[in-house]
Amino acid sequence: MDGISIIICCYNSVTRISPTLQHLASQRTCNQLSWEVLLIDNASTDNTAQTAIQLWESFNSKIPLRIINEPRPGLSFARETGLQDSHYNIAIFVDDDNWLKEDYIQIAYNTINANKGIGILGGRVEAACEIEPPAWxxxxxxxxxxxxxxxxTGDVTEDRATIYGAGMVINKAAWKKLKASGYKSQLSDRKGSQLSSGGDVELCFALKMLGYRIYYHKDLVLKHFLPKARLSWNYLEKLFPGFALAEIYLNCFQYFYSNSYSEDNxxxxxxxxxxxxxxxxxxxQKRNLVYLYLKGVPEGNRHFLYLKFYVVQLKFLMLHKKTFYAYLNYLNSFKKQISESTGR
Incomplete structure (x- = not known):
């Protein structure tokens, strides 16, 4: 059906969900635009679902809210469940700490409908910090x-072809075609309190390989709430191993998009x-590498963060060669399936 499904993936979101829902209830859309809100309860152990229902009722919104349980931990699992259960032909991924500007849904709808070749659409994200952010x-x-x-604003497919997962707009026809091609996400993003990444970019690359366009609109704006606990150097450090591993997988995707490999090895x-x-x-950077292991990462020094980043990558390549090869096999098979089905 023609319209938009908002997919909010939640894990123990009681303390974060209220302003997210409030901003959705405040959306300004034309009367002809149909939309819904799906809250995917992703293995929560608190009262996220019940709290969301009570809040939504208090906002007196005419837009329906549905609660869907997804017991498998992982953001990518939750999003896939949301896409499968959503009613409309366009979906928007909203995290539980994302506050959409009041015209977000209308702009997303207008843009997708004006550009039928778009697979993914995204915008810009502003910080809403609980405290004054540190200098770094x-x-x-x-x-x-x-x-x-x-x-x-424009087509970014031949640029970096990446869009932020927060507020990401999905053409469901493109997603269904991708699933039919045999695509299966290899990067699950966060799982509960575990920090991992890459699923958003992986989806962009997969749809690009399938022939869809990746589009950016500067007027699509949301705020991302950052609590005090995340605005610490220690938290940022914990993100980097996930970034490092994701880059390996995503670089493989880029290689297979740009090259053909016929040799057996x-x-x-x-x-x-x-x-x-x-x-x-x-x-x-061997001198800095010694310092890194003796002293750790100095606060505010992004140079040392990237040293740690490359150490994680080297460890993975040395210790998990079979896993790396298995992913290459998957990508090779995926690309062949696309070539056979599309002639690309």
Whole structure:
């Protein structure tokens, strides 16, 4: 059906969900636009669902709210369940700490309908910090999904082809075609309190490989609430291992999009190239590497964070070669299926 489904994925969201729902209830849309709110309760152990129902009723919104349980922990699982159970042809991913600007839904609907080739649409994200952010935050805000990733509205498929997962708008026809092609996410994003990443970018790359466009609109704006606990150097450090592992998988996706591998030993060729790049980066910084292991990461020093990043990557490549090869096999099979079904 024509309309928009808002998919909110929640894990123990009692303390965060109220302003998120309030901003949804305050959306300004034309009377002809049908939309719904789906709250995916992703293995919560608190009263998230009951609290959300009570809050939504208190806002006197005419828009329906549905609660759907997803017992498998993981943001990607929750989002997939939301897409499967949603009623409308456009979906928007909203995290439990995302506050959409009042015209977000209408702009998303208008943009997708004016550009039928769009697979994914996204916008910019502003920070709503509980406390004054530390001095290092401005240079590291992208790691918190904060910022304006592109300078102007338009097609970014041939640029970085990535959109923030917060507020991501999905063309469900594209998603259904992707699922029919055999696509299965290999990056599950966060699981409960575990910090991992990459599922959003993986979806962008997969739809790009399928032939859909990735689009950015600067007037799609939301605020991302950052509590005091996240505005610490220790928290940022904990994010980086997930970033490091995700980059390995996502770089593989980029390789397969840009290249064809016909030789039997293509996996070994890619593996050696990846390992060499990481080793070169670490070798050039060997003095800092010694300091890193003796002293840890100095607060505010992003240079040392990236040293730790490359150490994580090298450990993975050395200790999990079979896992790396298995992912390459999956990508090779996925690309062949797309080629056979689309002729691309």
């Amino acid at each position: 935050f401005e240079k590291s805000k992208a790691h918190y999904v904060i910022g304006e990733p592109y300078s102007q 293509y996996k070994h060729t890619i593996y050696k190239e990846f390992r060499k790049k990481v080793c070169d980066k670490l070798f050039n």
